[in-house]
Amino acid sequence: MKVIVTEYLRIDLDTEQWECRRCGHVLGPARQNYKVHTRVYARDPREIHKPLLDATRYEYTYAPDPAWCAILEFYCPACAALIETEYTVPGHPPINDLELDIDCLKRQWAEREELSAPAGGGLPPQVDHACHGHAGSGRP
Ligand SMILES: [Zn+2]
Secondary structure, three states, rough: OOOOOOOOOEOOOOEEEEEEEOOOOOOEEEEHHHHHHHEEEEEOHHOOOOOOOOOOOOOOOOOOOOOOEEEEEEEOOOOOOOOEEEEEEOOOOOOOOOOOOHHHHHHHHHOOOOOOOOOOOOOOOOHHHHHHHOOOOOOO
């Protein structure tokens, strides 16, 4: 069973691996940060957000200071799809933005059909509240 997570990421629940949705490349263990299994391009933030003032005349130009801002792009190593872009501080390890409860996902998808594309519209899938620590709390 493969579960869609983002536009370019899915998890194979049988093997517990992150995969690229575009080419099927196996990125790495789904219980780890997928970003460490991608190719990273550290962009110069001034390249993305061009100075609005003449940099030869002004110290501050409204462009991000590369000493304080890093823009990281994470690409699939097989097909070069841009999976994620992250704004962070220079030297910070990749932010773990998708830490999913794999065991809970397996229970939630045990009775469902695999989707080849995101389901649009309709009701959101039922959430297994037992996976989120709400069991017996009386809260929905
Ligand atoms: Zn790919």
